[in-house]
Amino acid sequence: MVKFLLISTLVLVFVLLFIEVESSLRYLGKETWKQEDIVLISGNSKISNQNGSFEVGFFSPNGIGWYIGISYSSIPIQTIVWVANRGNPVKTLTKAELRLTENGELSIFDSNGISVWKTENQKKARELKLLDTGNMVLLSEEGEMVWQSFDFPTDTWLPGMKITRFQRFTSWHSPRDPSPGNYTLQLMESDYGELVLTFNQSFIYWSSGKWDGSTFADAPEMSAPYIVSVSFENPSTTSASLMYSEVSTENSLMPLTRFSIDSNGQLKEYIWSVQNLNWNIFVSRPEDVCHVDGLCGDLGFCSGHALKPCECLNRFHPADGLSWRSGDFSGGCRPDIQRLCHENDGFEEVGVVTYDNISTVRFSASRTLCEETCLRNCSCLGLKHDEGAGLCSNLYGQVRNLRNSTEEDVLYIRISRGGLKKNKWRMGVLIGGVCGVLLALGLILMLLLIWHKRRKNEEIEFPVTSLMVFSYKELYAATRGFSDKLGHGGFGAVFHGELSDSSLVAVKRLERPGGGEKEFRAEVCTIGNIQHVNLVRLRGFCSESSHRLLVYDYMPNGPLSTFLRKNSQTLSWDVRFRVAVGVAKAIAYLHEECRDCIIHCDIKPENILLDEEFTAKVSDFGMARLIGRDFSRVLISQRGTMGYVAPEWMSGVAITAKADVYSYGMTLLEIIAGRRNVETEPSGGKGDVREGTTEEKWFFPPWAAHKIIEGNVASIVDDRLVGAYNTVEAERVALVAVWCIQDEESTRPTMGTVVKMLEGTVEVTVPPPPQLLQALVSGDSFHGVGDDTNQDPSTGCDYSDDNNEISCVST
DSSP states (O other): OHHHHHHHHHHHHHHHHHHHHHHHHTTTTOSEEETTOOEEEETTOOEEOTTSSEEEEEEOSSSSOBEEEEEESSSSSOOEEEESSTTSOBSOSTTOEEEEOTTSOEEEEOTTSOEEEEOOOSSOOOEEEEOTTSOEEEEOTTSOEEEEGGGSOOSEEOTTOOBOTTOOEEEEEETTEEEEEEEEEEEOTTTSOSEEEEETTTEEEEEOOOBOSSSBTTOGGGGOTTTEEEEEESTTSTTOEEEEEEOOOTTOOOOOEEEEEOTTSOEEEEEEETTTTEEEEEEEESSSGGGSTTTTOTTEEEOOOSSOOEEEOTTEEESSHHHHHHTOOTTOEEESSOOOOOTTOEEEEEEEEEEEEEEEEEEEOOHHHHHHHHHTOTTOOEEEEETTTTEEEEEEEEEEEEEEOSSSOEEEEEEOHHHHHTTHHHHHHHHHHHHHHHHHHHHHHHHHHHHHHHOSSOOOOOSOSSSEEOOHHHHHHHTTTTTSEEEEOSSEEEEEEEOTTSOEEEEEEEOSGGGSHHHHHHHHHHGGGOOOTTBOOEEEEEEETTEEEEEEEOOTTOBGGGGGSTTSOOOOHHHHHHHHHHHHHHHHIIIIISSSEEEOSOOSGGGEEEOTTOOEEEOOOTTOEEEOTTOOOBOOSSOOOTTSSOHHHHTTOOBOTHHHHHHHHHHHHHHHHTSOSEEEEETTOTTOOOTTOOEEEEEHHHHHHHHHHHTOGGGTSOGGGTTOSOHHHHHHHHHHHHHHTOSSTTTSOOHHHHHHHHHTSSOOOOOOOOHHHHTTOBTTBOEEEETTOSBOTTTOEEEETTTTEEEEOOO
C-alpha cells in the first residue's frame, strides 16, 4: 500500500511538472500567454495574432539597432505599424528578450539583462493578447485591460484606433530611424475639432478643416465612402474621439488601409493592392511636400523631388552629410566656407523664392544701403530688396522652407569673401567675354530690334525646349495647302499632313479672331511640357505673323465619337475598357502627377483620339487651366460642352479638378452604351422602332444611372456587343460612372481613385442616385420632347441640334 502511494505521488509530480513545462511553452504560435511564461520573445521568434494578420517581434531597419515592433504578417512587404522602444534600441539581438515581468509589466531587456523599455501599467498584468486589429493589450487577472499599444501610437493610424486629445502620432526620424521625428499628427489643441500636422509640436503646417458631421472641410477624401468610414464622437470637446473603419463589401473582402506620417512630414493614406502586392498611396497631405514645415532645415532648398526633395544652394553643403544621405534633411545646409564676418563679404543670388524667417528687419533703403546695413551686422544672413517700394529686408536667425515662387523678390544670401575670391578670376574672364560679345553683336542687335518693331505681330516665345518650331510655309506644304480636312473643333479646323521626314501629323489651324491666342497659349503651355502614353503628343507649333498652328501626332482611328454613332464600327469590350482606363490615367496624371494641377475642362468623346492600336489619347487642351498646388479652384468664364459640364460649373462658381471627373463620368456612360448621351429615339422607348412612332430627343444618363443603381447594368451595355463582354468589368465601370456624375463635387472620387476602382484595387460600392439627373426622370419615361419643340415642359431641358448639346434649368 505504501509502495502504491509512493508511485502515485511520483506520477502526480511528473504530471504537474509536465503541465508546468507545457504552460511555459504555450506562448509559441498562440494568441494568449500567461504570466508564468516570463520570456515571450527572444531572438528571431515572433508572436502572431489569431487570424495571422499581425505579428510582433524584433526588427532592425538600419542593421545597427533592434526594436520590438508590430507589423503585418499577411503581406510580403515588412510594414511596421507600431514600435515599442523607438528611442532606445537594443544594440544586439543576442539574448535580447521581451518579457512579462513579475511586476506584471511588459519589458524589453538587452543582452546584459538591462531593461530598455517597459509599459509602466498601474495595475499588474497577468496576460498578453495580440488582437486582430493589431492592438497589443495586457489584461489583469480579472480580464480587465490595463495597457494597450493603441494608447501609445507611433506613426501609424490603424482601423479601430481612436485619436483623442491624449494620442499623438509622431513620424520616424528618417526612413531607417524609428526614433521620434519632427512631425506630429494630433487633434487641434484649441478645440479638438480638427486634425493638424505640426512641426516640433508647435508650428501647424496643415489642417483638415472643421468636422461638418460627415467629413472634414478641407480633407473630404479622408472619408471616402467606398474605402473607409470615419466617425468623430463629441468633436470640439475635451472628450473628442476620432476613429475610422474599413468599409465592408458584399464579398467581405476589405483592402488593408492605414494612415501614416512619413519622415518627410506628409500624412498618407495607404491601400494594399492585392494585384500589385504593394501599397498604393490614396491620399497625401499636404499634397506638395515643399509645404511641410522645416523639411529641409536651415538654408535648405525644397525642390519637391520624390526621392530627394531637398537640396543645398550654390556654395552650400549639407550640415550633416550622413543624415542627409539617410533621408533626414532637417539639419539643413551651411556655407562651403565658414563666415568670418567681414564688411567685404558678398551676396549670392538664390532666385525668386519664398521662405520662413524667424527674424526679419524691414526698413526703407536703397539697394546699396540695404547691403551695407546687412554687412555691418555679423548676424545678418541675407537680404531681399523691393526696388519698386524701396523696401529692404535684412534676415536674421534661420531661413527655413525655401522653395520656388513667382510672386516674391529675389533673395540674396550672404557669402564669405573667401568664397567669392575663388571665382574672382572667372568673373573677370566672364565680364571681359561678355563685353567683347556685346561690342561685336551690338549692330546686329540694333537691326533685330528695328525688324521686330516693324513686324505687325511678334512671334510668341514659349519656355518649351522639346517642341519643334515650324514655319507657315512648311505646314502649308505638309498639308498640301490645307486640303485634307480631318475635322473641325471648337477653336479651329484640323488637317492631315505629312512632314519632310515622311511622318504623318495632324495640323490644327486656329481660326478665331486673333488666331485663338488664348487657346493657342493654353495648348502649348500645358501639353507642350508634359508627356504621357494616354495624352496626344504635341510635336510643335507655328507662331508666325498672325498664323497660329499646332502640330500633333496623327491618330489613324480618329476620335472616339466616331464609334458612338449608329451604324458605325463596333468597338470590342476589351478596347472600350482599355480606353476607359487609359483616359482615366491621363486625367489623373494631369490632376495629381504634374507639377501644377491641370484641369482639362473639356473631356468628351470628340477629344479622345485613338491611335493605330486603339490606345486612347486625350487631346484638345484649348480650355485647360493650370492651377498651383496652393490653390484648388479656378474661375473660368468659358463653358465646356453642355451635357458634360458639372453642375457647379453651370452655376458660375469656381471649379476644381472634380469638374473633369464629372465630364469623364458622362463619357464613361457613352463608352459602355456605344451611343451618345443625347440622341434621337423613337417615342416608343429605347430600341422601339415600330412603324408610326415619332422621334424624340432622348437624354440617356438619367435612365442609365437609374438602371445601374438597380443592378441592371446589362440593360445599358451596347446591344451590338451581343453579350460578348466581361460582366464584372462592365458593372465596375458602370458604378464608377455614376460615382463620377454625383451632384456634389465632394462626393465624386478623385481621378486617382477612379483608376484604382477601374483596375479593381479599390472596391466600388453602389452610389446614391444623382439628384439633378433624377429630376429629369418622370415615371417610366425618360424621354425629352418631340421634334415639334426644342424644350421639354417637364424638365426645362434645351436641346441643340447643331452640336448635340443639352442645357437644363430647374423648374
